[in-house]
Amino acid sequence: xxxxxxxxxxxxxxxxxxxxxxxxxxxxxxxxxxxxxxxxxxxxxxxxxxxxxxxxxxxxxxxxxxxxxxxxxxxxxxxxxxxxxxxxxxxxxxxxxxxxxxxxxxxxxxxxxxxxxxxxxxxxxxxxxxxxxxxxxxxxxxxxxxxxxxxxxxxxxxxxxxxxxxxxxxxxxxxxxxxxxxxxxxxxxxxxxxxxxxxxxxxxxxxxxxxxxxxxxxxxxxxxxxxxxxxxxxxxxxxxxxxxxxxxxxxxxxxxxxxxxxxxxxxxxxxxxxxxxxxxxxxxxxxxxxxxxxxxxxxxxxxxxxxxxxxxxxxxxxxxxxxxxxxxxxxxxxxxxxxxxxxxxxxxxxxxxxxxxxxxxxxxxxxxxxxxxxxxxxxxxxxxxxxxxxxxxxxxxxxxxxxxxxxxxxxxxxxxxxxxxxxxxxxxxxxxxxxxxxxxxxxxxxxxxxxxxxxxxxxxxxxxxxxxxxxxxxxxxxxxxxxxxxxxxxxxxxxxxxxxxxxxxxxxxxxxxxxxxxxxxxxxxxxxxxxxxxxxxxxxxxxxxxxxxxxxxxxxxxxxxxxxxxxxxxxxxxxxxxxxxxxxxxxxxxxxxxxxx
Amino acid sequence: xxxxxxxxxxxxxxxxxxxxxxxxxxxxxxxxxxxxxxxxxxxxxxxxxxxxxxxxxxxxxxxxxxxxxxxxxxxxxxxxxxxxxxxxxxxxxxxxxxxxxxxxxxxxxxxxxxxxxxxxxxxxxxxxxxxxxxxxxxxxxxxxxxxxxxxxxxxxxxxxxxxxxxxxxxxxxxxxxxxxxxxxxxxxxxxxxxxxxxxxxxxxxxxxxxxxxxxxxxxxxxxxxxxxxxxxxxxxxxxxxxxxxxxxxxxxxxxxxxxxxxxxxxxxxxxxxxxxxxxxxxxxxxxxxxxxxxxxxxxxxxxxxxxxxxxxxxxxxxxxxxxxxxxxxxxxxxxxxxxxxxxxxxxxxxx
Ligand SMILES: Cc1cc2nc3c(=O)[nH]c(=O)nc-3n(C[C@H](O)[C@H](O)[C@H](O)COP(=O)(O)OP(=O)(O)OC[C@H]3O[C@@H](n4cnc5c(N)ncnc54)[C@H](O)[C@@H]3O)c2cc1C
Ligand SMILES: Cc1ncc(C[n+]2csc(CCOP(=O)(O)OP(=O)(O)O)c2C)c(N)n1
Ligand code: SF4
Ligand code: SF4
Ligand code: SF4
Ligand SMILES: [Mg+2]
Numbered sequence: 001x002x003x004x005x006x007x008x009x010x011x012x013x014x015x016x017x018x019x020x021x022x023x024x025x026x027x028x029x030x031x032x033x034x035x036x037x038x039x040x041x042x043x044x045x046x047x048x049x050x051x052x053x054x055x056x057x058x059x060x061x062x063x064x065x066x067x068x069x070x071x072x073x074x075x076x077x078x079x080x081x082x083x084x085x086x087x088x089x090x091x092x093x094x095x096x097x098x099x100x101x102x103x104x105x106x107x108x109x110x111x112x113x114x115x116x117x118x119x120x121x122x123x124x125x126x127x128x129x130x131x132x133x134x135x136x137x138x139x140x141x142x143x144x145x146x147x148x149x150x151x152x153x154x155x156x157x158x159x160x161x162x163x164x165x166x167x168x169x170x171x172x173x174x175x176x177x178x179x180x181x182x183x184x185x186x187x188x189x190x191x192x193x194x195x196x197x198x199x200x201x202x203x204x205x206x207x208x209x210x211x212x213x214x215x216x217x218x219x220x221x222x223x224x225x226x227x228x229x230x231x232x233x234x235x236x237x238x239x240x241x242x243x244x245x246x247x248x249x250x251x252x253x254x255x256x257x258x259x260x261x262x263x264x265x266x267x268x269x270x271x272x273x274x275x276x277x278x279x280x281x282x283x284x285x286x287x288x289x290x291x292x293x294x295x296x297x298x299x300x301x302x303x304x305x306x307x308x309x310x311x312x313x314x315x316x317x318x319x320x321x322x323x324x325x326x327x328x329x330x331x332x333x334x335x336x337x338x339x340x341x342x343x344x345x346x347x348x349x350x351x352x353x354x355x356x357x358x359x360x361x362x363x364x365x366x367x368x369x370x371x372x373x374x375x376x377x378x379x380x381x382x383x384x385x386x387x388x389x390x391x392x393x394x395x396x397x398x399x400x401x402x403x404x405x406x407x408x409x410x411x412x413x414x415x416x417x418x419x420x421x422x423x424x425x426x427x428x429x430x431x432x433x434x435x436x437x438x439x440x441x442x443x444x445x446x447x448x449x450x451x452x453x454x455x456x457x458x459x460x461x462x463x464x465x466x467x468x469x470x471x472x473x474x475x476x477x478x479x480x481x482x483x484x485x486x487x488x489x490x491x492x493x494x495x496x497x498x499x500x501x502x503x504x505x506x507x508x509x510x511x512x513x514x515x516x517x518x519x520x521x522x523x524x525x526x527x528x529x530x531x532x533x534x535x536x537x538x539x540x541x542x543x544x545x546x547x548x549x550x551x552x553x554x555x556x557x558x559x560x561x562x563x564x565x566x567x568x569x570x571x572x573x574x575x576x577x578x579x580x581x582x583x584x585x586x587x588x589x590x591x592x593x594x595x596x597x
Numbered sequence: 598x599x600x601x602x603x604x605x606x607x608x609x610x611x612x613x614x615x616x617x618x619x620x621x622x623x624x625x626x627x628x629x630x631x632x633x634x635x636x637x638x639x640x641x642x643x644x645x646x647x648x649x650x651x652x653x654x655x656x657x658x659x660x661x662x663x664x665x666x667x668x669x670x671x672x673x674x675x676x677x678x679x680x681x682x683x684x685x686x687x688x689x690x691x692x693x694x695x696x697x698x699x700x701x702x703x704x705x706x707x708x709x710x711x712x713x714x715x716x717x718x719x720x721x722x723x724x725x726x727x728x729x730x731x732x733x734x735x736x737x738x739x740x741x742x743x744x745x746x747x748x749x750x751x752x753x754x755x756x757x758x759x760x761x762x763x764x765x766x767x768x769x770x771x772x773x774x775x776x777x778x779x780x781x782x783x784x785x786x787x788x789x790x791x792x793x794x795x796x797x798x799x800x801x802x803x804x805x806x807x808x809x810x811x812x813x814x815x816x817x818x819x820x821x822x823x824x825x826x827x828x829x830x831x832x833x834x835x836x837x838x839x840x841x842x843x844x845x846x847x848x849x850x851x852x853x854x855x856x857x858x859x860x861x862x863x864x865x866x867x868x869x870x871x872x873x874x875x876x877x878x879x880x881x882x883x884x885x886x887x888x889x890x891x892x893x894x895x896x897x898x899x900x901x902x903x904x905x906x907x908x909x910x911x912x913x914x915x916x917x918x919x920x921x922x923x924x925x926x927x928x929x930x931x932x933x934x935x936x937x938x939x940x941x942x943x944x945x946x947x948x
Contacts, residue, residue, distance in 0.1 A: 051854065064714075073609075074606065074609070075606070075607075075608075152922055155824075205892075288858035332791065351608065438598070440599060441600070446600070446601075447600065447601035447604075448604040448606065461816065503633060503634065503816070503820075503828045503829075504638070504788055504828060504832065505633040505634075505787075505788065505814070505816065505828060506638040506641070506787070506788060506790065507633045507634070507637055507638070508636050508637075509631055509641070510638055510640070510641035510744055511599065511603060511628075511637075513603045513604050513605075513606060513621070514606065514608060515620065533611075533612060533620060549827065550831060551832040552788075562608060564604075564606075566604070567600075568599055568603060571599040571600060571632065572599060572632045572633070572637075573632060574631070574632045574633025574816045575633070
């Protein structure tokens with residue numbers, strides 16, 4: 001095999017599983033170490049550089065980092081990365097002075113941002129400190145997008161959200177509420193240097209079954225995202241006793257739990273397919289089930305039932321599926337029918353993009369699904385100077401993706417306003433920093449801790465339904481923090497190998513607790529892997545292959561999948577051919593684009 | 598030493614042996630040897646060999662003398678029996694233990710100092726008696742534990758760390774073993790575990806005394822220029838001449854081998870040792886050929902390794918001395934100790 005080029009910035013980045021999986025590439029192990037030292041404010045600021053909303057995301061992030069976490073690959077449970085992010089936010093000291101500031105003078109460039117969701121706020125966060133005059137137009141009376149209107153306060157307290165939005169507004173960003181943009185062409189006629197569309201995917205899907213539009217029925221059937229919004233803005237304050245939720249994604253979970261808080265006594269979530277096909281995150285399902293929500297599988301909605309001008313129930317077809325070895329459905333059949341009584345139905349079966357306010361002749365191409373044609377790197381639409389990001393760009397995703405889109409769009413807007421090529425972006429870089437402090441002493445806690453993942457404490461069931469905004473999760477206790485931080489394996493502290501120093505004594509191979517090293521004759525990848533104790537390729541990680549060793553011309557190989565980053569190989573190496581070095585992955589944002597490439 | 602103990606973690610998909618144990622179940626305490634010591638690599642190879650042979654750890658016995666090498670019995674097979682004897686006395690203790698229970702698997706670990714100086718007499722007699730054990734002689738040319746004095750294995754003309762030249766001729770444990778009747782004689786190198794692990798497995802399965810003289814560099818006191826037991830020197834003159842594999846009874850392929858290519862040797866347990874890479878029709882069952890080969894390679898400075906001699910037919914101590922087959926702890930007390938009257942009767946026979 002070709003020797004590994006560890007200078008490729010992606011090589012070590014990929015080893016940091018969580019950071020690689022995070023759309024915004026948050027340097028997770030680095031902030032976990034800061035938390036371990038009690039430096040909550042610094043941990044918060046470090047988070048903020050990548051993900052902008054640590055307090056929000058520490059509660060409700062979709063957390064793609066956690067299923068990727070190395071710890072979960074080696075044992076069962078990943079590090080509670082998201083919970084630790086919340087620790088940084090909850091315990092931070094006053095960091096106002098350390099936040100990016102409104103510059104003394106603006107640069108005269110005017111940016112219009114449509115929609116006050118996380119995507120637009122991220123663009124403003126990146127551009128305002130550089131001197132851009134950012135104006136956000138929002139249809140609703142409050143900023144925050146779905147974070148405010150749809151994510152219920154029992155998951156995300158209003159205060160946490162407002163604080164993080166305010167510090168961006170404090171950078172001199174203008175917010176125009178109750179200001180829907182109703183014509184793109186009209187906006188483009190005004191004097192904007194660039195326009196960013198962050199209007200989300202605002203149209204909830206409907207279910208046109210028999211009975212849907214009958215009088216007395218239609219008012220009892222709610223579109224999930226609209227209903228949640230109306231609850232958030234206190235237009236809706238009650239719901240019937242028996243509620244059915246159609247769909248089993250995250251919106252469904254918020255709808256069923258919100259129903260309980262508005263007085264529903266019997267809430268059922270109706271799923272068409274078996275559990276393994278549910279779209280909701282595992283933790284959202286668990287949290288709903290903890291509240292005694294019943295999830296019924298294999299029920300396909302057929303009709304709404306009404307009597308005397310009143311919704312009385314819904315008819316479902318009972319489904320049976322054939323599932324093959326790969327987990328795919330190969331066949332399905334209806335085995336019967338059932339009617340389930342209800343007072344209200346909430347539809348949570350997905351969202352669509354909708355841009356009725358973008359005129360056909362505005363020069364912005366939409367595809368047949370009404371999704372704009374957007375460049376995946378620059379986020380520019382087919383019209384120069386008009387950018388999209390967040391759910392409006394490629395359909396509904398989540399907050400952390402909206403943030404990352406915002407960062408990338410901000411870079412493009414900065415370049416656009418300077419008349420530079422949008423594609424001339426700084427590539428990622430990696431800086432290596434030593435961690436050795438002395439004999440067997442490192443700048444990180446290298447010993448392996450076998451503690452199990454800490455479980456989040458919740459407010460008691462009897463106390464949480466009284467008000468809509470009782471936050472269910474209590475956050476970690478100091479003991480939980482202390483244990484959980486030690487579970488992180490510090491995957492950014494890399495095993496760096498210098499072949500010319502190797503004596504081929506095998507010490508590293510023998511000490512490695514997971515047997516991920518070997519010295520062997522060079523061969524193709526399959527053969528090299530076979531020489532390792534766990535030779536099958538677990539998801540994703542590469543095989544490191546060194547240059548030829550000086551004495552025997554064999555190569556050192558390492559399976560990056562299972563390494564614990566414990567540093568024992570470096571401690572055992574008599575010649576320091578192995579060293580533990582911190583890989584600082586440089587992810588660029590708008591503020592450092594003017595550096596020399 | 599390292600800053601913390603090697604953690605025992607159970608990974609997903611970790612390979613297990615026939616007993617359902619993982620490789621790490623054959624580890625021991627954390628090594629306290631110098632980082633890079635060849636002995637640690639030998640320890641790892643022994644642990645792997647026991648793992649691969651699926652030997653129950655509690656059915657194995659580790660015996661050793663004094664020295665860095667002898668310390669290593671603590672670093673593998675944490676659940677086995679073991680004894681660290683006084684300097685050079687391991688062979689007699691092993692002989693006694695085997696007399697008491699020859700159903701266990703015995704491995705002795707010693708150094709060139711422990712075996713070739715203070716313990717030379719014991720070492721030779723254990724070989725002569727063909728005691729059924731595998732004797733690992735971790736050979737670094739020095740007394741590592743006492744900070745690097747030349748051992749009796751140091752080559753003439755090689756230098757100590759501070760420059761002193763050795764003028765005494767070396768004792769070669771392999772030649773010695775061939776001379777006094779050991780029935781499995783091999784040389785190996787800590788740096789080549791592809792050769793070493795199968796060799797240890799074969800040695801453990803051989804019935805009778807097995808010696809593996811393992812070149813095992815001392816990184817602290819004998820890894821400099823001028824040393825003939827350094828990593829660099831050993832890699833340079835290394836010649837893996839005979840490769841031995843152990844094939845368990847269950848896995849035997851009865852196909853015919855190409856003569857000269859692979860030579861199968863039947864073992865008492867029904868398993869087989871297969872020899873590969875035999876140069877010029879070399880036959881390791883021929884003691885004279887082995888002695889010759891050793892002499893020739895010595896002339897060219899080359900370090901010849903592998904299974905150099907094997908005699909699977911020789912009686913071991915147990916058989917020669919017509920000892921009790923049952924382990925002594927399984928014999929009812931009354932039978933084991935027939936009483937004073939019986940003793941008197943026995944003694945009468947000698948008068
Ligand atoms: C019920 C529910 C729960 C969710 N839970 C989570 C979660 O736990 N974690 C997670 O990461 N993600 C979650 N999401 C997804 C997440 O909220 C979105 O992906 C994210 O908010 C998208 O951000 P955005 O900036 O693209 O748009 P949005 O947040 O949708 O914001 C768009 C804003 O634009 C405004 N707007 C629209 N059109 C106009 C116009 N013409 N003029 C002016 N303003 C306009 C809207 O009023 C809105 O305020 C959830 C979504 C839903 C529906
Ligand atoms: C009776 C006795 N004499 C001397 C010593 C001192 N001593 C300890 S270890 C050792 C030599 C060990 O050499 P070797 O067997 O080659 O082991 P190494 O440390 O090189 O592995 C000596 C002489 C001792 N412990 N006991
Ligand atoms: S162990 Fe730590 S650094 Fe490694 S993937 Fe998990 S959270 Fe990230
Ligand atoms: S840091 Fe070194 S010893 Fe530890 S698991 Fe990784 S390769 Fe093995
Ligand atoms: S002194 Fe030599 S033999 Fe002893 S542990 Fe250190 S390197 Fe090994
Ligand atoms: Mg020695």
